[in-house]
Amino acid sequence: MKAIKCKLCKSDNVNITYHGMIRDGALGRYTKMPVSMYRCTCCGVIWHNPVLEDQKRYYESAEYRESMDEGVGEDEFYAHHDRETLDKLRYTGTDIFRHKIVADIGSGAGAFLDFIKGVGDTVIGVEPTEEYRRIMERKGMVAYAYMEDIIAEFASMDNTPLFNQREGGGIDVVTSFDVIEHVQEPAGFMKNIHAILKKGGRAIIGTPTEAPVMRELLGEIYERKQLFSTQHPWFFSQTSLNNLSIGAGFEPDNIKFKFFQRYGVENMLGWLRDKKPRAELNMPFAADALDAVWRAETGSKGMADYIVVYLEK
Numbered sequence: 001m002k003a004i005k006c007k008l009c010k011s012d013n014v015n016i017t018y019h020g021m022i023r024d025g026a027l028g029r030y031t032k033m034p035v036s037m038y039r040c041t042c043c044g045v046i047w048h049n050p051v052l053e054d055q056k057r058y059y060e061s062a063e064y065r066e067s068m069d070e071g072v073g074e075d076e077f078y079a080h081h082d083r084e085t086l087d088k089l090r091y092t093g094t095d096i097f098r099h100k101i102v103a104d105i106g107s108g109a110g111a112f113l114d115f116i117k118g119v120g121d122t123v124i125g126v127e128p129t130e131e132y133r134r135i136m137e138r139k140g141m142v143a144y145a146y147m148e149d150i151i152a153e154f155a156s157m158d159n160t161p162l163f164n165q166r167e168g169g170g171i172d173v174v175t176s177f178d179v180i181e182h183v184q185e186p187a188g189f190m191k192n193i194h195a196i197l198k199k200g201g202r203a204i205i206g207t208p209t210e211a212p213v214m215r216e217l218l219g220e221i222y223e224r225k226q227l228f229s230t231q232h233p234w235f236f237s238q239t240s241l242n243n244l245s246i247g248a249g250f251e252p253d254n255i256k257f258k259f260f261q262r263y264g265v266e267n268m269l270g271w272l273r274d275k276k277p278r279a280e281l282n283m284p285f286a287a288d289a290l291d292a293v294w295r296a297e298t299g300s301k302g303m304a305d306y307i308v309v310y311l312e313k
Helices: 055-060 063-067 074-092 111-116 130-138 147-154 186-196 212-218 220-227 238-248 265-274 288-300
Strands: 014-020 035-040 101-105 122-126 142-144 171-177 197-208 255-260 306-312
Touching: 014 220, 055 063, 074 111, 074 171, 074 197, 074 255, 101 111, 111 122, 122 130, 122 147, 130 142, 142 147, 147 186, 171 186, 186 197, 186 238, 212 220, 212 265, 238 255, 238 306, 255 288, 265 288
Parallel strands: 101 122, 101 171, 122 142, 171 197
Antiparallel strands: 014 035, 197 306, 255 306
């Protein structure tokens, strides 16, 4: 049997961390055949081989949103994603956006950018779904399908006033949340972010972790019912994200990390009780103070369910 190499760092130190059915879209839907999840013990990345037949078409069409039971209408999009904005602002802060050119990669219909638009000079949504790009343009945003389209405009800078309004051109701030785990080529994704940033520009990229505390507590039940999915071919560790960032051209001193626990202690206790998603408790003993300790401790120890990398070019 041919040895499996890590798809990122090319190490031979790879094992199968899970083999079985995984989620295929919304909760309660699973693959018909088992899928192997591989882990590199050198860089810590977890991945599965491609399951989606035509990823580009999948994300450009309505199929992805429909598979997640979200619908593709504008109001449906806001109903699902407006609630995420406070978390995203917690990752970014607010001061970095004022008078800046800001691009959000994987912006959907621009729910996050709606809140940045009032202070940024220009907001740009990068989104493969054409309907969402039309919505953003109607709201006065600049919309592109892919980062490669922005890079192509850089090649003709003299004819692109948008990127000439800053000395040296480029984008001041790039954000991207819950996107890099979807792409087939994360190294190219990170290189494109480096390419569209101006010198001194900053990028903030967030992605789910393997939720190590929940995996330890629940094991295969959590892995199959919630964690692993066809839409997420990657789970990145701090080491693997650091390696990707350096490979994209960012200097090691300009790479920082923070961990955030998105789901509270009541969610964890609900999982322990019912062994299924959305079993969150509503119990008096799970008070705000206990929840704050849960979130702070998992975050400070790098055991939380979300990791954010902060980059400066």
